[in-house]
Amino acid sequence: MNLTLFVWRQSGPNEKGKLEEYEAKNVSPDMSFLEMLDEVNEALIKEGRDTIAFDHDCREGICGTCCQTINGQPHGPHDGTTVCQLHMRQFSDGDVIYIEPWRAKAFPIIKDLVVDRSALDRIIQAGGFTSASTGGVPDANAVLIPKPEADLAMDAAECIGCGACIASCPNASAMLFTGAKVSQLAHLPQGQVEAAARVCAMTEQALKDGFGNCTNHYECQAACPKGIDVKFIAKLNREYIKAQLKGA
Amino acid sequence: MILDGKCPTGPIQQSWDKHRQDLKLVNPANKRKFKVLVVGTGLAGGAAAATLGELGYNVEAFCYQDSPRRAHSIAAQGGINAAKNYPNDGDSIHRLFYDTIKGGDFRAREADVWRLAQVSNNIIDQCAAQGVPFAREYSGYLANRSFGGAQVSRTFYARGQTGQQLLLGAYSALARQINAGSVKMHTRREMIDLVVVDGVAKGITVRNLVTGEVESHWGDAVVLCTGGYVNVFYLSTNAMGCSVTAAWAAHKKGALMANPCYTQIHPTCIPQSGDHQSKLTLMSESLRNDGRIWVPKKKGDTRHPSEIPENERDYYLERKYPSYGNLAPRDIASRAAKESCDEGRGVGAGGYGVYLDYAAAIERLGESTIASRYGNLFDMYEKITAENAYKEPMRMYPAPHYSMGGLWVDYNCMSNVPGLFVLGEANFSVHGANRLGASALMQGLADGYFVIPYTIAGYLATITPGTVKDDHPEFKKAKEDAQNRTDKLLAINGKKTPTEFMRELGKVMWNNVGMARSEKSLKEALQIIPEMREEFWKNVKVVGSGNDFNQQLENAGRTADFLEFAELMTYDALHRDESCGGHFRTEHQTEDGEAKRNDEDFTYVAAWGSTGANSAPELHKEPLKFENVELAVRSYK
Ligand SMILES: Cc1cc2nc3c(=O)[nH]c(=O)nc-3n(C[C@H](O)[C@H](O)[C@H](O)COP(=O)(O)OP(=O)(O)OC[C@H]3O[C@@H](n4cnc5c(N)ncnc54)[C@H](O)[C@@H]3O)c2cc1C
Ligand code: FES
Numbered sequence: 021m022n023l024t025l026f027v028w029r030q031s032g033p034n035e036k037g038k039l040e041e042y043e044a045k046n047v048s049p050d051m052s053f054l055e056m057l058d059e060v061n062e063a064l065i066k067e068g069r070d071t072i073a074f075d076h077d078c079r080e081g082i083c084g085t086c087c088q089t090i091n092g093q094p095h096g097p098h099d100g101t102t103v104c105q106l107h108m109r110q111f112s113d114g115d116v117i118y119i120e121p122w123r124a125k126a127f128p129i130i131k132d133l134v135v136d137r138s139a140l141d142r143i144i145q146a147g148g149f150t151s152a153s154t155g156g157v158p159d160a161n162a163v164l165i166p167k168p169e170a171d172l173a174m175d176a177a178e179c180i181g182c183g184a185c186i187a188s189c190p191n192a193s194a195m196l197f198t199g200a201k202v203s204q205l206a207h208l209p210q211g212q213v214e215a216a217a218r219v220c221a222m223t224e225q226a227l228k229d230g231f232g233n234c235t236n237h238y239e240c241q242a243a244c245p246k247g248i249d250v251k252f253i254a255k256l257n258r259e260y261i262k263a264q265l266k267g268a
Numbered sequence: 269m270i271l272d273g274k275c276p277t278g279p280i281q282q283s284w285d286k287h288r289q290d291l292k293l294v295n296p297a298n299k300r301k302f303k304v305l306v307v308g309t310g311l312a313g314g315a316a317a318a319t320l321g322e323l324g325y326n327v328e329a330f331c332y333q334d335s336p337r338r339a340h341s342i343a344a345q346g347g348i349n350a351a352k353n354y355p356n357d358g359d360s361i362h363r364l365f366y367d368t369i370k371g372g373d374f375r376a377r378e379a380d381v382w383r384l385a386q387v388s389n390n391i392i393d394q395c396a397a398q399g400v401p402f403a404r405e406y407s408g409y410l411a412n413r414s415f416g417g418a419q420v421s422r423t424f425y426a427r428g429q430t431g432q433q434l435l436l437g438a439y440s441a442l443a444r445q446i447n448a449g450s451v452k453m454h455t456r457r458e459m460i461d462l463v464v465v466d467g468v469a470k471g472i473t474v475r476n477l478v479t480g481e482v483e484s485h486w487g488d489a490v491v492l493c494t495g496g497y498v499n500v501f502y503l504s505t506n507a508m509g510c511s512v513t514a515a516w517a518a519h520k521k522g523a524l525m526a527n528p529c530y531t532q533i534h535p536t537c538i539p540q541s542g543d544h545q546s547k548l549t550l551m552s553e554s555l556r557n558d559g560r561i562w563v564p565k566k567k568g569d570t571r572h573p574s575e576i577p578e579n580e581r582d583y584y585l586e587r588k589y590p591s592y593g594n595l596a597p598r599d600i601a602s603r604a605a606k607e608s609c610d611e612g613r614g615v616g617a618g619g620y621g622v623y624l625d626y627a628a629a630i631e632r633l634g635e636s637t638i639a640s641r642y643g644n645l646f647d648m649y650e651k652i653t654a655e656n657a658y659k660e661p662m663r664m665y666p667a668p669h670y671s672m673g674g675l676w677v678d679y680n681c682m683s684n685v686p687g688l689f690v691l692g693e694a695n696f697s698v699h700g701a702n703r704l705g706a707s708a709l710m711q712g713l714a715d716g717y718f719v720i721p722y723t724i725a726g727y728l729a730t731i732t733p734g735t736v737k738d739d740h741p742e743f744k745k746a747k748e749d750a751q752n753r754t755d756k757l758l759a760i761n762g763k764k765t766p767t768e769f770m771r772e773l774g775k776v777m778w779n780n781v782g783m784a785r786s787e788k789s790l791k792e793a794l795q796i797i798p799e800m801r802e803e804f805w806k807n808v809k810v811v812g813s814g815n816d817f818n819q820q821l822e823n824a825g826r827t828a829d830f831l832e833f834a835e836l837m838t839y840d841a842l843h844r845d846e847s848c849g850g851h852f853r854t855e856h857q858t859e860d861g862e863a864k865r866n867d868e869d870f871t872y873v874a875a876w877g878s879t880g881a882n883s884a885p886e887l888h889k890e891p892l893k894f895e896n897v898e899l900a901v902r903s904y905k
Contacts, residue, residue: 032816050541052652058546058767065765070812071820075334077507079547081648082432083338098651105651130478131817138455141335145447149440150399154319154717155390157397161354164408174401174426177433181337210399 021047021113028120049109073132081105084180089120094184094243102245124192125230137183139229146225147218148201150210173207176200178246185240191232196240198222199256216263271890274678275379280896284383292729299324301733305487307459310339312692313493314438315716321445328452337439340507344431345552347423348709350388359420361385371417372700373849380697387718398437415705417597423706428644459514461746462521469687470736473746480815482750484738489687496671496693500830502774504668505550511826512833523683524875526676526696529841532850533783534669535601539621548667553705556594558629563622567612573661592904599702599850602666606783621663672699676875680723691715701849754814757824762807766823769804781838786854790842801831846870
């Protein structure tokens with residue numbers, strides 16, 4: 021099939037960007053979206069033109085590196101799929117596709133479709149851990165965890181940190197991302213001791229970096245390639261109130 | 269030269285404890301005076317940087333991605349081994365040790381493997397304490413499953429995302445140290461050179477991938493944790509950015525490269541769908557727990573799998589290896605798949621595929637049980653192939669997956685260049701000629717959490733911190749070399765893209781240095797690779813500039829390094845005139861097509877030294893001694 025692409029091109033963080041038009045020719049339905057862009061880039065090289073910069077690495081939907089808004093939807097039209105796992109069979113001959121970077125104040129653009137997501141690392145650094153230094157921990161089976169709790173912790177832990185939740189949110193809120201980490205640890209005995217301090221520190225850091233608040237649009241859950249449930253935002257709020265009551 | 273692995277002597281059971289006792293310590297007040305550079309923050313590097321930070325060293329860590337959470341360790345699916353023996357099914361440190369040595373076809377060092385098996389138990393404890401949500405039984409105890417090459421259930425897992433969860437555990441430990449100020453993290457940096465002063469590693473040169481700037485960083489020790497090199501095949505299960513670049517830079521500065529020909533081809537990957545393909549996707553080995561592998565008995569049978577009756581199917585692994593069946597080790601399972609396809613019995617377009625069938629398991633256990641065990645893998649399969657594996661069998665074909673070879677290190681994980689340590693997939697140490705499933709995660713974390721914190725002290729205690737800094741002329745020279753190479757790449761302005769070269773190289777490596785190798789195929793590759801390299805430096809086209817974010821330049825640099833490394837890998841494969849594990853020389857096979865080792869002549873590690881561009885590498889041997897296991901013919905029948 022043949023497609024028309026409008027791709028956001030911006031040469032640097034402080035430059036002005038704009039949508040530019042490209043043709044993608046002879047696209048096979050078995051290609052992934054990124055392979056389609058690879059081919060466009062190969063053609064650009066042959067013409068001596070600068071290629072479209074986009075982030076990617078594992079290309080199997082787990083590292084969270086790829087991040088593109090396709091026709092207004094972070095990670096594109098297929099539910100529960102990252103851009104790298106999106107396949108061209110989702111599109112038809114003659115389609116016009118708009119490709120843009122994640123847009124959020126906390127994610128400055130580096131080049132074209134590449135953004136700086138280090139703010140997400142800073143949220144984790146603020147408290148997304150247990151303070152278990154290497155060595156000196158009990159036998160893994162000394163602390164039992166009921167299976168339903170372990171499963172809930174795992175549901176939350178599936179977050180790949182791509183930032184689609186933020187890109188899709190009208191407030192650019194990081195509450196699904198933060199809530200997932202807070203909930204994972206709150207569902208495990210190992211995370212209890214520092215729970216109050218953790219939720220306060222992580223929430224504060226998110227505000228500091230310019231992420232907004234949640235006003236219940238739930239776009240985040242719809243955009244999340246891993247289907248992380250908004251119930252973890254509710255859990256985040258409960259943990260936060262609990263911490264406030266404790267005076268943490 | 270004969271190399272000394274500096275392994276402890278005496279009973280192997282006490283070797284690591286005794287060695288730890290003998291190692292020097294660095295006084296707590298002095299630790300912060302030592303700057304340690306950790307390159308790579310996957311499982312090995314993330315664990316190392318976090319732990320060294322906790323201990324009080326002044327750590328700086330580097331990765332090429334935008335966050336340490338994205339290292340390729342994240343993609344590991346199936347699980348991590350440990351000798352806990354929780355299921356009471358006969359496991360022990362000794363058994364894990366033995367299985368790993370045997371799985372590696374008797375080409376690994378005993379002492380290193382023993383230590384790995386010993387600390388495997390600490391890893392599970394550590395990860396559980398970090399909040400890694402391992403799978404649990406209803407009783408609340410940890411669950412285990414079985415994996416290839418073992419007859420016990422010793423694999424711990426977190427759904428189909430074990431690597432992700434373990435990496436996020438290490439990443440969170442690292443985040444805690446970054447927050448505490450003991451680790452400084454440099455993301456989007458690619459190491460392109462090792463700085464060696466008077467024969468000792470003293471720092472690195474990196475390219476800032478955002479600004480293009482070449483930076484110098486000094487350190488009292490450099491710890492390389494930069495992963496494996498199977499992207500030399502272009503199509504592999506590794507992430508697009510995985511490369512040999514950092515290891516190759518170290519090699520060119522004097523570090524020996526050991527057993528580069530030992531590469532693992534994983535039996536269960538989704539077959540290639542066309543020439544546009546950029547990578548191959550692995551389907552976890554855990555699938556072989558419940559799935560049955562088969563091909564039609566008849567050649568060129570194009571019927572739909574559901575129309576092929578039971579008695580016309582060949583469950584070849586169950587037939588050939590009755591005691592391990594579908595759980596035969598990877599090298600064996602991969603070769604058996606290739607054989608079936610080469611005989612014309614392969615399935616799917618092009619005939620390069622075998623079936624992995626769940627019908628029997630679904631009938632026995634129900635679809636929901638299968639979904640809870642492998643749901644995410646079935647989903648992934650459907651996204652890529654648009655086929656529903658609950659309804660029809662998956663199609664699988666082997667793909668390059670893991671590098672057992674790597675930089676040579678001694679028992680302390682230090683290379684022959686003092687001050688340069690190498691951990692995880694980047695070193696050669698424990699897997700011999702074939703790695704068993706669920707043991708790479710184990711090795712990465714063992715090296716990072718439990719080995720390097722001890723052994724690095726033994727080295728640092730013998731040197732004075734901060735004697736060489738980045739104002740030393742060697743740093744300036746390395747920077748100039750890097751700049752010159754960038755300028756040269758950009759100036760060629762030829763006709764072929766870096767990806768085109770990489771694809772071509774990958775094809776040669778796969779056809780000539782892949783699952784089956786012969787003197788003829790290897791000699792042919794040794795003819796082609798230098799020609800390709802020459803063409804690359806005359807005809808590559810790299811667009812963009814050297815002063816900003818330029819992914820084409822990154823690609824070109826990695827391709828240039830692979831074009832050099834590929835030759836060494838082929839050279840090693842030609843020199844190793846035997847078959848062992850993943851290294852299958854067609855000249856050396858038993859009557860029924862199994863790998864035939866030559867213990868008399870090849871029971872050694874081949875560690876190659878660089879002698880400069882376009883000149884033959886120099887071979888150093890480290891003899892392997894087996895005192896605790898008997899060298900035996902590896903049989904899984
Ligand atoms: C799809 C897949 C599934 C797997 N499943 C399993 C499994 O179930 N069980 C198991 O035990 N093993 C599994 N493995 C193997 C295992 O995941 C890897 O061997 C292991 O995670 C490697 O860890 P590492 O820390 O050595 O390297 P990596 O995780 O690859 O990390 C390398 C690090 O080095 C950095 N780096 C690389 N080059 C440079 C450079 N030049 N400059 C700066 N930084 C650099 C990267 O940024 C990264 O941080 C699997 C592998 C794959 C590919
Ligand atoms: S590239 Fe890793 S999730 Fe898309």
